Amino acid sequence: MTLRTPYLMFIGDAPDQLAAKTADGVAFWRPEACLGQLRLPGCNADLRLPDMTIEEASAAGVKTVIVGTTNRGGVLGEGWEPLLVKALELGMDLASGLHHRLADIPVLRDTASRCGRQIADVRHPTREFHVGSGVKRPGKRLLTVGTDCSIGKMFTALAIEKEMRGRGIKADFRATGQTGILIAGDGVSIDAVVSDFVSGAVEWLCPANDPDHWDVIEGQGSLFHASYAGVTLGLIHGAQPDALVMCHEPTRAHMRGLPGYKLPDLKLCIERNVEAAQLTNPAVRCVGLSINTSGLDAGAARDYLRQTEDRLGLPCIDPVRSGVGAIVDKLAV
């Protein structure tokens, strides 16, 4: 599965910007690939892209319509289906990050088949994977890990890929979640893989490469998240990371979706992630922390970053406020 660009971002009747966060992520990281947005009545999200109809998108050269929002109930919102059928008939592919497969909707499946078009339900792996081999492979790998879910692991990995490429370092972002896959145009939604094959799927995702090439792998979940830690551990072992970047959000009151669970201590969390990663790469080290300080004012953010850096002895950055340069510096050492 490789998505054809450029894209039209379909955000339906997203009630707010958060409901369109998948589309938002794609528009932020792939502005050159996003020609326009399609919004329906009631949509309160705005990607700041030109509004287009399906017909205008086709005329503009769009190759794939991305369903980049969740709907308010059911598989598709009202009136979405005819628009998506039209897109297929005009020669465009569909890609979706929804839980429910577009390809399970008979009219979409049949139309795609009739028109020779592709439907990419990126949450659902389309191939089989082997069990992880644990065999070391050439190339360097960086994995973002976190104290919790939804804490900046994808954003940080993309920012590091961009910084590396800007410095002429060979680097590829490797996507493990639906938004990341829509951004990269490829990847594996790792939490949808049968548990036996998680580390094998990650080995497939970031295969042997040049000795000076970096795979920058999007982390998932957290070793301290009671629902998803197994996914995280399989991802760590399959990635065989040389470098870990710990992501954190300092104002979060409890683990996402688990009111009874506090966030782990940062130092302990780093230790446990390094210990886990040592199984498949004894040389692994944590090279820095990426902090989402959006909940703090500028002064508090600066203080937090400086104090955490002093306490842990590692570069501590906010990828939005300060960029990830200090972490990439550390990789050259």
Place this chain on the structure above:
Amino acid sequence: MTLRTPYLMFIGDAPDQLAAKTADGVAFWRPEACLGQLRLPGCNADLRLPDMTIEEASAAGVKTVIVGTTNRGGVLGEGWEPLLVKALELGMDLASGLHHRLADIPVLRDTASRCGRQIADVRHPTREFHVGSGVKRPGKRLLTVGTDCSIGKMFTALAIEKEMRGRGIKADFRATGQTGILIAGDGVSIDAVVSDFVSGAVEWLCPANDPDHWDVIEGQGSLFHASYAGVTLGLIHGAQPDALVMCHEPTRAHMRGLPGYKLPDLKLCIERNVEAAQLTNPAVRCVGLSINTSGLDAGAARDYLRQTEDRLGLPCIDPVRSGVGAIVDKLAV
């Protein structure tokens, strides 16, 4: 899915006893449920059960034919299909621990449907699970963990269930793999669950119970196995164990299937498992070690158990040679 007893054990043309190990396990732990075995020409395994034809099994009151061997290639061995069709036609169900689903074989699926019979492909979960909630639930739970795969976790759990029941303690074995499911008649093949739902599936498998009831949960994999550690961690978190029993085989040269990986130090392995389990049950403790000493002579086995017990300060037994009484004693403390 609950399997109807009694069983006929179908072991086809198993070339040796190891190829029939699933059937062997069921015959060992459920002798009262196993009325007979069906062997084909070339079979070198023997469950020491009366040999029966499909017709004799039906006449004897068998309710389920268990496919308890792997075949030498392909989905089913030569000549198996007509026998299994006959079993369905005579009113018996089928259950299988094979990777490939019997229910995917058209003639078996159609015959079962026509005759109103059940095909249980126990490696494949038949229901959907929720994401793990991490919410503590009443009842006590013991989980067997291990330094490696295939090291005695199922056997130890079954032995502990038997010992507990013999002492009048309320206890239920909870199966997480295909042989365990065929023995218990129910369970979840946890390594076949989509990774996002592993801990939730385990929460479902050992739900809230009486405060003095023990679920004795079959472990899978190992936190130190590069292929499967994620499965193990999700299982640990979903189980919320009060007690862990560490299983080990002292003569194994390397991790199963991973020639480059040594077995972990026992003390470190216990520490890491306890640390992992503390996330969802801070009161967890390791209550003993279950050692498979079949590779040692009687004297060496005795020495190993005594030395390990002295070194780690925990009961250290071989479930076959010495029974699990010393571990169950520890649970009462």
